[in-house]
Amino acid sequence: MNLRNHSDISNNKINYSENENDKVKVLFFGKNNKLVVHPDARISGTTIRFDCDDGICTIGNNSFNGFIRVGQGCNVVIGDNVTCTNGCYISTAENTSVTIGCDCMFASGNEIRTDDGHPIFDIVSGKRINPSRSIIIGEHVWLAAKSIILSGSSIGNGSVIGLGSIVKGVIPNNCIAAGIPAKVIKKNIAWERPHLTLAKPFLKPDSSFVTKSKYWDLTIEEESVIIKKNSIVSRFVSLFKRVKTQ
Numbered sequence: 001m002n003l004r005n006h007s008d009i010s011n012n013k014i015n016y017s018e019n020e021n022d023k024v025k026v027l028f029f030g031k032n033n034k035l036v037v038h039p040d041a042r043i044s045g046t047t048i049r050f051d052c053d054d055g056i057c058t059i060g061n062n063s064f065n066g067f068i069r070v071g072q073g074c075n076v077v078i079g080d081n082v083t084c085t086n087g088c089y090i091s092t093a094e095n096t097s098v099t100i101g102c103d104c105m106f107a108s109g110n111e112i113r114t115d116d117g118h119p120i121f122d123i124v125s126g127k128r129i130n131p132s133r134s135i136i137i138g139e140h141v142w143l144a145a146k147s148i149i150l151s152g153s154s155i156g157n158g159s160v161i162g163l164g165s166i167v168k169g170v171i172p173n174n175c176i177a178a179g180i181p182a183k184v185i186k187k188n189i190a191w192e193r194p195h196l197t198l199a200k201p202f203l204k205p206d207s208s209f210v211t212k213s214k215y216w217d218l219t220i221e222e223e224s225v226i227i228k229k230n231s232i233v234s235r236f237v238s239l240f241k242r243v244k245t246q
């Protein structure tokens with residue numbers, strides 16, 4: 001169905017107070033799922049698919065574009081002012097969550113996966129060796145084109161993930177991480193949104209040529225993600241906890 005306010009006999013709900021949006025498709029295959037979309041969100045070209053039961057997806061005032069798979073008992077939160085150049089793919093399964101902080105900038109062909117899609121077992125013990133694990137992306141994180149974030153990863157506020165990199169692990173704040181697997185290549189960096197060719201001045205040799213955001217912090221190695229108290233994402237996370245207990 002198109003994105004619109006909705007409730008059905010399987011207790012699947014969409015909270016969206018605006019007029020129907022035919023650029024966003026929502027698919028419910030299970031029960032007790034909930035989609036909450038900010039009334040001013042500018043999402044388009046997006047499919048949100050609830051494959052199982054008890055999933056929640058919360059989309060803030062942003063312009064997300066892509067595909068979101070919400071698995072059993074999973075939670076996807078995308079904060080305000082997140083932008084996507086083209087087609088970000090998000091997959092969750094098995095009670096995991098993807099939390100994306102405010103003001104993140106996603107390029108083209110990004111993937112964020114808390115699960116591997118299929119189970120792998122140890123032959124001797126029979127135990128699962130690839131459990132699904134949650135992902136936290138902090139605020140003001142730039143995922144360069146074709147970078148991929150795998151299960152159990154976290155990225156601190158203000159960091160940049162290089163083109164074609166695969167993150168599997170913990171990346172601190174205000175750094176550049178690149179490669180496969182992604183490693184920190186530069187610390188104590190800050191990035192800003194103004195495009196090099198689309199925003200004047202067309203030469204930006206130092207920080208006096210941009211307006212500084214609030215994400216100019218030195219890298220703290222031990223601290224991967226700080227979701228500030230009362231930030232939009234922390235409010236979504238508490239909302240998620242409340243909804244889960246209802």
Ligand SMILES: CC(C)(COP(=O)(O)OP(=O)(O)OC[C@H]1O[C@@H](n2cnc3c(N)ncnc32)[C@H](O)[C@@H]1OP(=O)(O)O)[C@@H](O)C(=O)NCCC(=O)NCCS
Pocket residue numbers: 106107143144145160161162163164165176177178179180185186
């Ligand atoms: C991540 C990035 C911003 C880093 O740029 P930078 O700070 O100028 O990096 P440097 O060129 O100084 O490279 C530093 C080291 O990291 C390596 N490196 C840089 N980018 C890399 C990448 N994407 N993957 C693997 N290694 C990378 C370099 O080879 C170099 O290694 P060395 O020290 O062993 O020689 C840049 O390489 C990048 O990925 N740009 C693409 C941005 C993009 O996708 N834009 C699309 C519009 S949003």
